Amino acid sequence: MSTIPTFRSHLFRLASAGLLVSSLFLSGCGSKQEKPQQMMPELPVMKVEPSSASVASTYSVRLEGLADAEIRPQVDGTLQAILVKEGELVKKGQALFKIDDAVYREQYKTALAAQHAAEAQARVAKVNVDKLIPLVENKVVSPVQLTTARAQFQAAKAQADQAAATAKTAAINLGYTEIKAPVAGYVGRIPFRQGNLVTKNQTQALTMLSDVNRMYAVFSMSESAFADFKQRYAGATLQEKINAVPPVRLTLSDGTVYQHEGKLESISGGFDSSTGSIGLRVSFPNREGLLRSGNSGTVSLMAGYHNVMLVPQAATVELQDKVMVCVLTEGNKVMKKVITVEGASGQNYIVSDGIKPGDTIVTAGIDRLQDGMVIKPLSGDSAGATAPAPSNQNGH
Template identity: 70%
Template sequence: MNTISALCNRFSKLAFGALLGSFLLLPGCGKKQDEQKQMTPALPVMKVQLSPASVSSEYSVRLEGLADAEIRPQVDGMLQAILVREGEKVKKGQPLFRIDDSAYREQYNTALAAQRAAEAQAAVARVNAEKLLPLVENKVIAPVQLTTAKAQEAAARAQAAQAAASARSAAINLDYTVVKAPVAGYIGRIPFRQGNLLTRNQAQALTTVSDVGKMYAVFSISEAGFATFKKVYPGETLQQKIDAVPPVKLTLSDGTVYNHDGKLESISGGFDASTGSIGLRVAFLNPEGFLRSGNSGTVSLSSSYDKVILVPQSATVELQDKVLVTLLTAGNKVAKRVITVAGRSEENYIVSDGLKPGDVIVTAGIEKLQDGMVIKPMPAAPPIQTPNAR
């Protein structure tokens, strides 16, 4: 009995030890399983597909009026009166400044008197020649006397014409003493004051008159951008492609969008040799007069694509001058892939190279992924298709 009891006690101790060991091993097994789960992260993925998109390219612009006329004096003299105010809207031909005209008025009066005297002498010469004509016909005097009289008449007429030209020149100078607006528009800054001495060769203009009823947004694109422009818009000729450009939006320097759309009107005839760019001009109507010459902003040229690959910008990383996505390959392994971005929107990149329809990319948590890592793919939301891309 003692032997049997001893054996039972020993068996009980061994069983208890084994049971205790199994309980001690359980936490270790759970920890390893958790580590394995952490090593295989669950990340969202999406399948690349073709989608329609509208791309908008933005360019910085400088605004110019339909006409920006510098007003300069055509005669020398003292500024006698300023007839307009800065910022005032004026009509074509409206007087802006008046220069002291006393000297020019006397010059005109003198020239006009000389013209009248010369015309009187020409009239006398004509009468003298006419009187000799019957005498020559009746052979009372020699024909040479009539020839001489006609020559004197011609000289008198020439002197009268010269005097008339001098009078007209004096009248023009007198008229220049009132400086008028060459175009309708708005008066710019006036740096001169009454009593200042003006000269026709002075460097500084009296003011400027800007016709802002129609404004031009002027900007440049690169040679590569011009090549893209010709591919994107339909048409057999460059003018047809210009006409195919949709209405252009103007965003002012304060971020507000101008309430009138513009129209691309022209592209300059050649590239600038120093910058390698070519100029474009967009016209905007300005009925309220809100725009002024010298304003700056950005214009957006839109173009539409039927089938392009859209990738969320959050699914990409930038490395130096390259944009990369994380591609899901066989066995749920990941690999970095360089893509070419043709345009962008607020949410998406438009990819022209590096991906094809059917490829699967990781859309989040890609910063710490390395090539060859295994992930657990999860479905992700498709890219947002915004109508305005850049």
């Protein structure tokens, strides 16, 4: 009799557990069917207004001195003395090298003596002519004798002139034994030493002399860049456009900006057929001598834009070859628009088409947006987005 209540209580417990499991299952199913409320994204926006911008086109340059003169011997001989040191600043006309002049000095003495002898012969011939003139006039001697004397005088005079030319050449060669600076500047590397034999036909120069009081930054510009250059700067002629280029900044290879500004001076007369580029030259003062020939760096040609629209590059997205922004429309809906980019100024794009003044664009998170999506705009200080300031640090 005691086993029946026990069986019934066991069934009761099983039924209660089943109800609990069913309740939990139904509760779980009910939670899965609840849909979370979609949140409206809060994104920063800004209003686009006309502004001004400066754009820098950057080019790699090679520096050259005002004059880079190779110093070469013009006579053969032994290098007797080196009168300067590498890197020394020398004046125009200062002696740099001395070649043994013993041979050339003797050649000059010999040529000078021959000149004096020839000149003496010419004077004697002139005396003979002067002596015969009155004799011929008085018919004492035949005119043929006077004609012969005059011919002898002309021959003696020619010999004297030839001897004088030979002596002058010998004097020039003697002068070449002392090699002087053709320009003021800094002495380059000297690969020769005292006692070396040097010749006028040798391939290697004695040294290079660089006049670096003014330096030239030389660079090339492609044909398309040159076409852009002609449109970017005001002026009816190319020289007027060159004059319209603002002062140029030079950045050296170590990243430092040279303390003096330069001026674009000239553009070469034609394009290089092998490279398809045209050469330009910017002049920089170098009073302190900080620049040297062969230095490298970059120059930045600045150009100003006025009444243009600046859009932060972070507010754009690129799709294939198109640049797009998200414009805020009625009801805070976004619409993607393709813009035309004329150039870059710092972290901003210069936009010429696709948006108009007064348009509001989304400045962040646009890669997650689709046309027609509604956002909650954050503008002004709350979004941390303001109209982009002009910058001049971008290059092409």
